[in-house]
Amino acid sequence: MFATPADVKCLDCAAHGPRLRSVHAAALAAVDAGRMPWRAGNDAWLASIERVRALAADLFDGDPEGVAMLHSVGHAMSLAARNLPLERGESVLVLDAQFPSNLLPWQHRCAQVGARVVRAVRRVGQDWTGAVLDALEANPSVRIAALPHAHWHDGALLDMDAIAGRCRARGIALVLDLSQSLGVLRVDIDRWQPQFVASVGHKWLLGGYGLAWLWVAPHWRRHGEPLEQHWFARDHDAAMASPLQLPPFRDGARRFDAGAVAHGQLLAMAEAALGQLKAWGVDAVHQALARRTGAFDAALHAGGAGDWSTPGHAPHVLGLRPPRDRLDAVAAALSQRGAVFTQRHGVLRIAPYLQVTVADMHGLARAAASAR
Ligand SMILES: Cc1ncc(COP(=O)(O)O)c(C=O)c1O
Structure with missing residues (x-):
């Protein structure tokens, strides 16, 4: 295969x-179809976006309304960092040597508001779960925990049930970068109650580089601010009429869809890949x-x-x-x-x-x- x-x-x-051979074939067919873009038409393109969104949603909680498509996890985490409340003197918890896309946005936001990033560091013989729980205990100022499910260096696991439970009890917003686990490890949105959950699409989701996924908690689907302004995230018909007033966002997490993200080749690859993952x-x-x-x-x-x-x-x-x-x-x-x-x-x-x-x-x- x-x-x-x-x-x-x-x-x-x-x-x-x-x-996957099926993903490769889908990519080649999409490149070929690009010679005559008028043939498929806008409706087919929009329908394919929603089919792929629904397939991605199956990996989270099955609700396509909660899923946005972006180019990168750096973009997803920048969105989370921009929207979540954080004030001077508060802090954001990350792991030691965490992937930069889930570190730089927090460092930037902390510098803006006078907050700080604190790191969970393992003692000899300790696992990451213990290190995170200790760091939460030692830092009452933590307002956001931005974590993975498995460390990108060596796959060391975090017990998300235990960590999410502690975050919930303390009112800490949980943000997850599941780039190194989505597609292999189950996600329990109901139990973990995260605010934002992101993953790239080109690793364990078997898709192409440049299409990443973001699940967004219901509050942010109504009140969240995207990083950029473009017609694709707004009511299409209203935006195309170039009104004087700002047209409304599209429903659900679509307000966070990145500009020009729905590239035909990446969509075709994602549809084949996520369809195969669903079948397995x-x-x-x-x-x-x-x-x-x-x-x-x-x-x-x-x-x-x-x-x-x-x-x-x-x-x-x-x-x-x-x-x-x-x-x-x-x-x-x-x-x-x-x-x-x-x-x-x-x-x-x-x-x-x-x-x-x-x-x-x-x-x-x-x-x-x-x-x-
Ligand atoms: C844990 C983790 N997060 C994110 C990424 C990618 O982030 P971005 O989409 O910002 O390039 C990677 C690897 O490329 C990764 O290993």
């Missing part, structure tokens, strides 16, 4: 998801990927390298931390066997998808554990 070359074992799906089901993907990383961990363990893997990692991402003097040999052994992965700060990020088999994972881990 995948267009990845057979000799490549792509373990870099946390950087860019694999390309998020739980089945979760289990299939857990079998792959489970086989990897088991082979590491059998090779005496069980402690190289991230404790409590997500089903689809782990960080491989060989001893410093063996890091280069391990990276070379994996590369020789066709593996592609990201190496950062002494960690090899192992992030497979379904195109890599359980047997592949087993063989790669065996090679890694014996490399010197």
Whole structure:
């Protein structure tokens, strides 16, 4: 089903998801259709936008009214940072070494209002959940917690039930960047009650680069301010008449749709990708990927390298931390066997998808554990 070359074992799906053949074909067909844009017409284009929005909504709580389409998570988090209340002396909680798209907007907003960013940092042996709960305890000024479900470096998981429960009890607004988990880990909007939830579309959602998703809590669908002014987020007919008065926003989270976001090629890719994910089901993907990383961990363990893997990692991402003097040999052994992965700060990020088999994972881990 995948267009990845057979000799490549792509373990870099946390950087860019694999390309399904159906997604590739949809992209090519859309480029082709672009030669004669008048053929499909405006209504078909608008209908395809709403079909894709509804497919994306299935990953959140099933309600398309809550979903906006943007170009990036940086845009989504800038929106959240602009709208959520934050005052001088208050603070925003993030993880240590959090992805910049879920850090820079908070740093910017804090600088504007005289608030500050505080980081959850793990003590030795502590998990992220403990670090977040400790940081909340130590910082009564936290007003917003802007977090992921799994750390982008090594897939270390956060217990969102526990963290969301603590945030709710303290009246802290929860904002989530699920770029490294949506499509693999279930989201529980009802239980977590977040304010804004974002994800890129090109990793675990198998779509193209440049179409990202934002789920928005009901309050902001009525009262939120977008970052830009353009006709696409407003009542189309009213906006096209160029009235003197500002025309109304479109319904629901559509007011946050980014300008020129509904690009035919990206929509076509997203429709094919999200349709496939729906057919598989998020739980089945979760289990299939857990079998792959489970086989990897088991082979590491059998090779005496069980402690190289991230404790409590997500089903689809782990960080491989060989001893410093063996890091280069391990990276070379994996590369020789066709593996592609990201190496950062002494960690090899192992992030497979379904195109890599359980047997592949087993063989790669065996090679890694014996490399010197
Ligand atoms: C956790 C996380 N958030 C966000 C992004 C992307 O953010 P943006 O869409 O702003 O480029 C990535 C990776 O590209 C990521 O790993």
